[in-house]
Amino acid sequence: MNNHQRFSWAIRFLCFATVGFAALFAPQTRSAHAQSEAEYAKRRKNMVEYAVRRAGVKDARVLKAMTATPRHQFVPKAIRSTRSYLDAGVPIGESQTISSPFIVAYMTQELDPQPTDKVLEIGTGSGYQAAVLSPLVKEVYSIEIVEPLGKTAAKVLKKLKYKNVFTKIGDGYLGWEEHAPFDKIIVTCSPESIPQPLIDQLKEGGTVVVPMGERHQQTLYLMEKQDGKIVRKALRPTLFVPMTGEAEEKREVKPDPANPTLVNGDFEEGLNKQGFAKGWYYQRQMTLEKNTTSEAGSYIKFKNDVPGQLSQLMQGFAIDGRKVSLLEFQMDFACETVTQGNHKEALPAATISFYDEEREYLSVHTVGPFKNTEARKTHFRRLRVPIAAREAIVRVGLFGATGTASFDNVKIKKAK
Secondary structure (H helix, E strand, O other): OOOHHHHHHHHHOOOOOOOOOOHHHHOOOOOOOOOOHHHHHHHHHHHHHHHHOOOOOOOOHHHHHHHOOOOHHHHHHHHHHHHHOOOOOEEEOOOOOOHHHHHHHHHHHOOOOOOOEEEEEEOOOOOOHHHHHHHHHEEEEEEEEOOHHHHHHHHHHHOOOOOOOOEOHHHHHHHHHHHHHHHEEOOOOOOOOOOHHHHHHHEEEEEEEEEEEOOOOEEEEEEEEEEEEEEEEEEEHHHHHHHHHOOHOOOOOOOOOOOOOOOOOOOOOOOOOOOOOOOOOEEEEEEEEEOOOOOOOOOEEEEOOOOOOOOOOEEEEEEEOOOOOOOEEEEEEEEEEEOOOOOOOOOOEEEEEEEEOOOOOEEEEEOOOEEEEEEEEEEEEEEEEEOOEEEEEEEOOOOEEEEEEEEEEEEEEOOO
């Protein structure tokens, strides 16, 4: 495979924090030109089927809201026709993204919105999450700290007549005291811990859905206020874009972009209580297996029997292209009876994608794709890092192929 072919294969993985594969190849029409609302509706229905329902969101009310909400209206015009209905987070400017459809639907489902609820959203962003919540609750109060985003979101929500959504520009971690208390709170950015004002403004018995943790190691939590205190339940690993302003600068644990590394690349830390591989996220059709040979340890195995179906694992990390020009990547890989999926790109592989400080795609390297049966082998690559790179994502999986594929000892390090 020459470089041009390799890039052609990997270009499908452009979007930051892509959580699915099948939806990337869902039928899309006239992508280079403005599309009719009927065409957008068709793509939206397809997105909900592939990227939301099949990925595990079952709440009929949430599926209906996702199908009805015109996601393309919340995406910048320049990329509206091509990226609105991908199963991916999409840049909206100001170093922020509109969350992937699965994450929006999943967080909405876990919030368990009711018709009488007053909901506070922290991080309006594009306004898409608030729009999805609008038909499911009584009122949505949404706060955005980045002024240009807040103004744009308010205009779009007003134009689309979401009359029960109220927005303001300000520090969301201070809450919206004059409208408190709230039945539910949804946080679409990632603090290290839940801010006290939000706890104070939550009703007794109320719930919060929030991603928390280190910059590239976050967990989505469902929290309930009991006797004035927060009781939390871990849901699943996830990745959100960094916060803006003082809160992000004051993180106690910060990444080291000059010395990038992966967490639990040998999978020896096992699975957490929810059945997810520690340190990794957006897991689909994966199991943790024990080596039956004399070798000690564990590895991950993907199995898929439906062409195009999601089967993958991902992890993000910080990297500064000004300090790291070459990156060493290695992994152990094996596969059995692999059959190409619905498209020629649907084959097992590993990809390493680089993004700039605005989370725009820069370049991607692919190890693979692999065909048929491959005995276990260590694959090693040296990768050129774009000087503008500030983030990267490693993805491993079947990517729509059928059969089985195993990965182990997935590692990165700065090349000397």
